[in-house]
Amino acid sequence: MEPSRAQMIARDLLAVLVVAIFMFPIAWWALSSIKPYSAIFDRSGPVYTGFKPTPDNYRVTLLGVSRVEIGMEQGGEAAGVIKGGANSYDSRQSLLDSAIIAVGSTALTLLLATLAAYCLSRMHFSGQQSFLFWILSQRFMPPIAIVIPIVFMFRDLGLRDTYTGLILVHSLINLPLAVLLLKSFFDDVPREVDEAALIDGATRWQTFARVVLPMVKGGVAATAVLCFIFSWTEFLLSLFLTTSIRTVPVKISTFVTSTATEWGYITALGTSAIIPSFIFILLVQRHLVRGLTLGSLKE
């Protein structure tokens, strides 16, 4: 039955409501990031409007302008909150660190996972089911349970506080899910496509690289998004395994100090941190359509 006009409107309203509920924290976060100090800590209740928007939180975290300079611009009005001279809230390096680690671990994960998933999808060996289960089992243990041993191992291997170390760790955590996810995408490509390529004269490697992999690029894109977001937001291991490298989540945590919680900077950096993932997803979302293999199949 065709939905009536009233039903359609009700459905749209419900959709708007659901989206609004999910968007509210992000919107509040973004709103807070442009509030002046006084509006964030207004005692009369939440402030939605009626404040003078300021870019200062972004200038401190993203442009490296120190609080002292800002304080001086404002003619000492905010002098009461100025404490130090050096800007420990400058997060430019953290954004770079996070980007290097997230891109690096995503690339490494995809490289290993596509190869592993293709083999698991196409080749058969004894103990395959157990092997798949073993891969999945790597996700059973929470990172907190393995972080201490990893700290010691990484110290001895010289991997602590290196990009390589964090890239490796994030890849290890992403691999099981990436392999299983990609395997399901490879499983969707009919085996006959491989066989047609083999008969056409392709080697196994050419079949993988030139025929099957391009057909699952939607799946690879989806997996890449998941890996990237995990690495971009991962906190615990990044905290334990680094001292000078500070990824964005770790950096934000340092904004909670013994004397104050810098909500302005936290929200500014938090809002900024959404943007790279957002851009990344925009770039790959074109490929996120699963129907991409359509056309090689019968229907």
Added chain:
Amino acid sequence: MASVTINNIKKDYGAVEVIHGLDLSIGDGQFVVLLGPSGCGKSTLLRMIAGLEPITSGRIAIGDHVVNTLHPKDRNIAMVFQNYALYAHMTVFDNMAFSMQLKKRPKEEIKQKVAWAASVLNLTPYLERYPRQLSGGQRQRVAMGRAIVRDPTVFLFDEPLSNLDAKLRVQMRTEIKELHQRLKTTTVYVTHDQIEAMTMADVIVIMRDGYIEQIGRPLDVYDRPENLFVASFIGSPAMNMFHGEVATDGDAGVVRIGDLALPLPPKAAVRPGQKVVYGVRPEHLRPVTDGSGIPATVTVVEPTGPEIHIFASVGSIAVCSVLHQRMELSPGARIHLEPAPDQIHLFDQGSGERLDKGRN
């Protein structure tokens, strides 16, 4: 072009043997159809010829070369799959050019060959399209184009038409046959559709459970099925089968089926008391008005246009008669059906084998 020779080929999956020592010789340029119900091993046999399935024992030769252990790409064969197996991310042109690109052929030659294949298959306007933008029949033609550009020695088809709708299937059937007449490439074609087999094949190979039941030209297989399986598998509506016993009635031999006595065909090699199956095709079982023949009660009448299918019951046995002329009949009518005496097929009940093999 080349012949394909298969000697004592066997295939097992662990403890389960699925192909039991087959011998088959396919002549140069022949169109051979492997026909059988699903699970009979016809696709497995085709895949072994292609090199996609390892051979347990035996020998497969293409031309003079034994190809048992050759990689598929070194057999110079081309295969068309049931689900087309097109490269979805490539244009029609690239789908067809892929094999030559892998061999690093000159660009001009590739262009020329693809253009030729496209014109043969009426795909020229679609070369820049992607498979998802094509209809089922066009996709199937792309799959065939991919096969013919390579100028293979053998074409292998694995149920290529079973995903098409009925009308398109008939059309593509003709196109494949025309293509074969034009290119004269040795072709092995797998299907479970007997109409496809009958219409396209030079030679039909009927398989069941990993054995070959009969090899022959389509009409020979239809006219002289060598055993009960072939007799019941080929032909639609299926052959009428009466289970009975050979007896004598005066001088003449008859087959007794309950109260009925049907005359033996002239050259039947039977002995009295032998349990036989008396087979007669629906078009050879005709209503007669002189009161002779088998009394039957009409149950269903199905006019198809060119023919009328009359389903009737003889006691507890269901029979079918196909008429080419018009006849008014309604369910419940009593009729008499008479088998054409020279069109009787007699089979042994025990072995299922035809009882006048080797005679005519």
